[in-house]
Amino acid sequence: MRAATGSQWRERNYPRMQSPIQMTLILLVYVFLIALICHLLYFMWYYSFSLLFGLLSQKKHSQVTFLHVFHHSFMPWTRWWGITLTPAGGMGSFHSIVNAYVHIIVYLYYGLAAAGPRFQKYLWWKNYMTAIQLIQFVVVSIHISQYYFLEKRDYQVPIFIHLIWMYGTFFFILFSNFWIQAYIKGKRLPVSKKENVN
Numbered sequence: 001m002r003a004a005t006g007s008q009w010r011e012r013n014y015p016r017m018q019s020p021i022q023m024t025l026i027l028l029v030y031v032f033l034i035a036l037i038c039h040l041l042y043f044m045w046y047y048s049f050s051l052l053f054g055l056l057s058q059k060k061h062s063q064v065t066f067l068h069v070f071h072h073s074f075m076p077w078t079r080w081w082g083i084t085l086t087p088a089g090g091m092g093s094f095h096s097i098v099n100a101y102v103h104i105i106v107y108l109y110y111g112l113a114a115a116g117p118r119f120q121k122y123l124w125w126k127n128y129m130t131a132i133q134l135i136q137f138v139v140v141s142i143h144i145s146q147y148y149f150l151e152k153r154d155y156q157v158p159i160f161i162h163l164i165w166m167y168g169t170f171f172f173i174l175f176s177n178f179w180i181q182a183y184i185k186g187k188r189l190p191v192s193k194k195e196n197v198n
Contacts, residue, residue, distance in 0.1 A: 067174040078163070085157060091147060092160050095140040095168065102136045105129055127183050134175050141168035
């Protein structure tokens with residue numbers, strides 16, 4: 001019977017803890033690290049908002065768009081509301097998970113861009129990054145829209161369902177405008193790439 005259920009394999013490959021204290025210590029370290037990561041990510045929103053003032057003080061007004069201001073001024077507050085007022089998991093967390101993975105790509109791009117001119121040749125994929133962000137907003141809006149078709153709508157804080165849908169739709173519109181301005185009209189491309197577009 002053991003061989004049929006696979007329990008014998010599990011017993012051999014997963015060592016048992018010697019005492020409950022070891023498991024408690026592992027869980028304590030795990031929970032501490034998760035809490036630390038969550039706090040760091042949360043405070044990163046405020047840091048990114050402060051970068052807006054850095055752009056303004058350096059007189060880089062061309063980089064300060066409505067999309068930039070809206071995103072970096074509203075997201076810290078909505079993250080706070082979402083973290084403190086909504087229940088963990090469920091429909092209200094899907095967008096955060098997708099957004100976290102997309103931002104891995106975004107910050108990889110920003111890191112390469114900040115590394116200097118010798119890394120410019122590795123930044124050819126900016127339009128793909130924007131396309132991934134547009135897909136993200138479509139996926140999030142479709143996912144959250146299922147709430148409106150449920151027979152029993154028992155989400156604890158339904159206002160957040162509406163806000164997530166509105167954010168997904170609004171960001172899709174803003175990023176679509178960025179796409180048109182940057183990649184179709186070529187208004188935000190470097191001079192060397194503008195010559196190739198025309």
